[in-house]
Structure formats: structure tokens, C-alpha cells
Amino acid sequence: MIQSMTGYAAKTRDLEFGSLSLELKSVNSRFLDVHFRVCDEARLSEPALREAIAARVGRGKVECRVYFMAAAKSARQLQLSDELLAQLAALDRQVRRELPEARPLAVGEVLRWPGILGDETLDPEALAAAVLETARAALDDFCASRAREGDKLKAVILDKVARMRTLVADVAPHIPAAQAAFQDRLKQRLVDAIGSADDERIRQEVVVFAARIDVAEELARLATHLDEVERVLKQGGAVGKRLDFLMQELNREANTLGSKSVVSEVSQTAMDLKLLIEQMREQVQNLE
Structure with missing residues (x-):
């Protein structure tokens, strides 16, 4: 199961000695960051609440609010x-x-x-037990909401991966011919400048430049990183940090692909890949 770091849940219970309300909500954070707004009557329950939240939530900025209203006497x-x-x-x-x-x-x-x-003495231990029980029920709903959001984000990321594969598959067959044509034009320019097609310097320059514009390695690494993204998503769990690292690697390869490009098709593909990677990164940063 993959969970988003965005979630919300609220529970209310009517007790013999009053009414108890508990609210949980979370947003993105690099680590688990829990903040409490607990009424004075329920202060005793805060350590147990922190432990219960940490057992169910791995990452995110979580805010827990607890309200208690004592029952009015007749x-x-x-x-x-x-x-x-x-x-x-x-x-x-x-x-x-x-x-x-x-x-x-x-x-x-x-x-x-x-x-x-x-x-009117309120038993703090009884209230703390009620708070913890209410928190566990709220955590079930809270984690379920994060899981539903995580499934949606997973589908979005996989769609971007599929579109990236399509871009690479469409442009890859045209790259060798385009690079060969560019090398021929380069060779002709050198011949025009130096005056001899048999000059060893021309052959060396063409070979060196051909190595510089070869993008086969970048395309292979892009495919490998995309495979890893799919594997991580399939494995599930706390995937956010791993996927964030993979986004950096994908972006590195797309940048290199663009810098090595000598034809407009490859340059456009590199730009499209970078756009998709950035869109994926935005979604990945929401994952636990």
C-alpha cells in the first residue's frame, strides 16, 4: 500500500462525563512532524497519542486536535x-x-x-483511555484516506512513466540516421575548411564528435530508471524518498540527452521528458 502524506479524519464520542472530539490532518513534510492542540483535561493522553500516530504514520506534518466538553449537571x-x-x-x-x-x-x-x-472531579486516566480509543478509530479513517490518495497518485505517476516510454520509443529509431546525416554535414564542412577528405584530422574529429553525440547510453539509463520507478510503486510501502531520488536521476539523463542532441526531434523529446519528470516529481513529493 502506498500512502499520500495528505489526509484527514475526525471522530466524536459522547462519554458519561462529557463530549470528546478528535481531529487529525496532515500535509507534506520531509520527516514525521507531529503537533498537538490538546485541551487541558486531556494532556495526560499526549504521549500515548504520539506513540499511536508514530506507529501508523511514517512521514508528514500531522496535526492532532483534541477537544473535550464536560457534561452539564442537571x-x-x-x-x-x-x-x-x-x-x-x-x-x-x-x-x-x-x-x-x-x-x-x-x-x-x-x-x-x-x-x-x-x-466535579474528572478522572484523567479514564479520559486518557477514551482519547486513545478515539484516536485509534480516527487513525483507521486517516490512514484509509491517505491510502486512497496514494492510489490516485500512483496511477498518475504510472501514466507519466508510460508516456515517457512512448516518447523514447518514438524517437529512438530515428536517432542513428539523424546523427549519421549530421556527421556527414560536419565532415563536409571540415573538408571545405581544410581542403582534403583524406585528412586524418577530419576522421579523428568526426569520430570524437560522434562519441559526444551518442545518446544510446542515456536512453538505456532512462529505461532502467523507469523500470525502477514501476518496481518501487509495485512494491509499495514508504516510497517517497526513493522515488524522489529516481526523479533526480531521470532529470539528469533528460538533461544530458538534450545537451547531446544535434537534431530537433531529440531536443523536443528531451524537453517533453523533462516536463513529464517535473510533473511526476510534484506527485512524488506528496507520497509518504
Whole structure:
């Protein structure tokens, strides 16, 4: 399976003590880079979340967001904590003795104080377990979305490979005759300049130039690299870095092909190959 580095998933769970929401999204990155935006109640779960994500994701910039909203108590359950209220009142008096200009606690501030309406203590371990369970379910959807995107990118790359093979196959049969004609023209120019067709210097120059414009090796290496691209895609897994290297090698051969070209057909083919390679590189950079 080939995975894209672009993915998204979200899960929401209703718990006995509140509502939990978890969101995962990712974009391209050279390495695995995980960022968290976790509510205070779920901070305990962050190390387990990081471990769970690293076990399923190899590369990409991943953002994990966790939200928790505590369940509201019914009117029947609302009851002030006399002990905590007395402590707040004592602290309020002490602060205003030391700081006479300080304003007293407002009713709204008192009612929002943790635990003032009775036993509202949230079990952090229970919430952490719920977060991890929700994250595993979200990771299933997240990886599935990355795999679907990876399949699409694979099809695009293979299509570019097929088009490159067609370009090479179309131009290859015409190269020997085109190069031979160019060598004949070169020889005639040298004869016109030197004045003798039997001059050893002419033969040497033609032989040397023929070696310089021979592109058979570049075409063979292009075919080999294209075979490797197909093999890597068929093998699957984390292929992005390997394919990125192969794009560099393909581009190197296309550049050399263009620089050695002495006929317009080869020059145009080299340009078309470079365009396809760049299009493949853009897709490869999205793969894990």
C-alpha cells in the first residue's frame, strides 16, 4: 500500500462525563512532524497519542486536535460545596486586606470555580483511555484516506512513466540516421575548411564528435530508471524518498540527452521528458 502524506479524519464520542472530539490532518513534510492542540483535561493522553500516530504514520506534518466538553449537571444535581465556598471567602478577605483596592470575587467567578458545584472531579486516566480509543478509530479513517490518495497518485505517476516510454520509443529509431546525416554535414564542412577528405584530422574529429553525440547510453539509463520507478510503486510501502531520488536521476539523463542532441526531434523529446519528470516529481513529493 502506498500512502499520500495528505489526509484527514475526525471522530466524536459522547462519554458519561462529557463530549470528546478528535481531529487529525496532515500535509507534506520531509520527516514525521507531529503537533498537538490538546485541551487541558486531556494532556495526560499526549504521549500515548504520539506513540499511536508514530506507529501508523511514517512521514508528514500531522496535526492532532483534541477537544473535550464536560457534561452539564442537571438542576437537581447542582449544590454548592460549603467547604470550598468557605475557603474562597477566606481567601477573598485575605487578599483584600493586603490589597484594599482589589475587587471582591463576583458570583459568576465563584460559580465557575472548579468543584464549587459539588464533586466535579474528572478522572484523567479514564479520559486518557477514551482519547486513545478515539484516536485509534480516527487513525483507521486517516490512514484509509491517505491510502486512497496514494492510489490516485500512483496511477498518475504510472501514466507519466508510460508516456515517457512512448516518447523514447518514438524517437529512438530515428536517432542513428539523424546523427549519421549530421556527421556527414560536419565532415563536409571540415573538408571545405581544410581542403582534403583524406585528412586524418577530419576522421579523428568526426569520430570524437560522434562519441559526444551518442545518446544510446542515456536512453538505456532512462529505461532502467523507469523500470525502477514501476518496481518501487509495485512494491509499495514508504516510497517517497526513493522515488524522489529516481526523479533526480531521470532529470539528469533528460538533461544530458538534450545537451547531446544535434537534431530537433531529440531536443523536443528531451524537453517533453523533462516536463513529464517535473510533473511526476510534484506527485512524488506528496507520497509518504
